[in-house]
Amino acid sequence: MGRTDEELMLAVASGDLDAFGELVRRHQRSAWNVAWRMLQDPTEAEDSAQDAFLKILNAAPRYRPTASFRTYLYRVISRLCLDRLRKKHPIYTDRLPPSVSEDPGPPEQIGRRETAADVRRALDTLPPRQRMALVLQHFEELSYGEIAEAMDTSIKSVERLLSRGRNQLAMALDAKRRK
Amino acid sequence: MNCRHTRSRLSRYLDGEMSVTERERIESHVNACDACRKALEHLQIASEALAQLPAPPDVPQGFAERLRSLAAQRAPIQQTMLSFHDLLTPPMRFAAAAVLMLGLGLGAVLSLDLNRIGAVQESQTAMDPAAVYGLDVLTDAPGGSLADAYLVLAGGANGGGE
Numbered sequence: 001m002g003r004t005d006e007e008l009m010l011a012v013a014s015g016d017l018d019a020f021g022e023l024v025r026r027h028q029r030s031a032w033n034v035a036w037r038m039l040q041d042p043t044e045a046e047d048s049a050q051d052a053f054l055k056i057l058n059a060a061p062r063y064r065p066t067a068s069f070r071t072y073l074y075r076v077i078s079r080l081c082l083d084r085l086r087k088k089h090p091i092y093t094d095r096l097p098p099s100v101s102e103d104p105g106p107p108e109q110i111g112r113r114e115t116a117a118d119v120r121r122a123l124d125t126l127p128p129r130q131r132m133a134l135v136l137q138h139f140e141e142l143s144y145g146e147i148a149e150a151m152d153t154s155i156k157s158v159e160r161l162l163s164r165g166r167n168q169l170a171m172a173l174d175a176k177r178r179k
Numbered sequence: 180m181n182c183r184h185t186r187s188r189l190s191r192y193l194d195g196e197m198s199v200t201e202r203e204r205i206e207s208h209v210n211a212c213d214a215c216r217k218a219l220e221h222l223q224i225a226s227e228a229l230a231q232l233p234a235p236p237d238v239p240q241g242f243a244e245r246l247r248s249l250a251a252q253r254a255p256i257q258q259t260m261l262s263f264h265d266l267l268t269p270p271m272r273f274a275a276a277a278v279l280m281l282g283l284g285l286g287a288v289l290s291l292d293l294n295r296i297g298a299v300q301e302s303q304t305a306m307d308p309a310a311v312y313g314l315d316v317l318t319d320a321p322g323g324s325l326a327d328a329y330l331v332l333a334g335g336a337n338g339g340g341e
Contacts, residue, residue, distance in 0.1 A: 007191055007311060017247065017250050017251055018244075020247070020250050021246075021247045021250075021329075024214060024242075024243045024246050024247070027242050028238050028242055028243055029238055032235065032242070033235045036235040036236070042236065042239065046239050046242065049238075049242070050242070050245070050246060052248075053246050054246070054249060054250070054253075057250055057253070058253075058295060100194075106203075111321045115228070116231050116232055119228045119229065119231055119232055119233060123229075124188075124233075129285075135231065135289070137194060138226065138229045138230075139229075142193070143196065144194070144196050159187075159190055159191060162190045162194070163187070163189070163190040163222070165225075166190065166222045166225035166226065167221065167222065167225070169224065169225040169228060170224045170225045170228075173224065173225075173228055177241045
């Protein structure tokens with residue numbers, strides 16, 4: 001039976017780099033997904049995800065398993081992404097994310113991609129913390145308690161961020177539809 | 180349950196973050212209230228829209244290997260720090276901490292003394308204007324000489340040189 005994330009972290013604290021490698025392999029997807037959804041740039045997303053793991057490595061001697069490693073990782077990557085966004089101007093892109101094929105495809109697929117582009121634009125208009133709350137809840141499926149831990153805030157605050165984020169997103173899409 | 184309370188809980192309701200009892204109360208209110216039902220639909224639009232976003236691309240190839248390599252470069256420094264710490268027994272660590280504190284304390288006391296000496300010297304210097312201006316080399320100059328005049332001026336005999 002494999003070691004838990006917390007056991008691996010304790011091993012990392014003793015200098016076990018194989019344990020570190022195992023943690024990276026298990027959780028790289030989560031870190032990358034959050035970074036990519038927030039930053040929308042593959043280079044910045046990779047840098048942020050890498051920085052997150054290196055920060056965790058540096059902090060390993062002080063690590064105490066008071067919360068799950070997963071929540072700890074989300075906390076680190078959230079903070080890094082929000083810091084990056086704070087230093088940048090808002091992103092507004094007319095291009096679809098790179099994962100979408102350039103082939104136009106049948107009409108119903110074109111409609112879906114245009115809608116996806118509208119959603120992407122609308123999401124980019126949200127304040128970063130509202131956007132982060134939505135990403136963690138909707139795509140990473142964290143509970144309100146886990147989101148509160150990751151964003152270093154209260155559960156009530158998470159509730160407000162999600163509520164306002166959804167309302168603003170819906171209003172932005174509604175405004176687009178009326179044009 | 181009033182509309183204000185209901186709307187404040189709609190996100191939780193959508194996300195399944197409430198008890199069964201509260202869920203039933205929200206549903207009961209929403210079914211009877213058009214405004215709150217529309218507010219719920221508004222939030223559902225946002226959730227459905229998010230579902231249309233494409234999945235992120237795959238993690239860049241070699242990401243884990245590059246990180247492992249970076250970690251290995253940092254490991255010797257961390258290992259050295261950990262090894263030194265492990266060599267000391269708890270009594271030795273306590274003794275090392277005590278010696279450090281003593282050294283810091285002595286340093287603080289000595290620096291205070293040195294500062295006091297420096298202040299005395301400074302005040303003595305300040306009392307001797309000739310020394311301040313570096314003119315004390317002329318103290319052997321005969322009276323009435325140009326050098327003597329400089330000394331008088333530095334001493335403020337002519338109203339501070341104004």
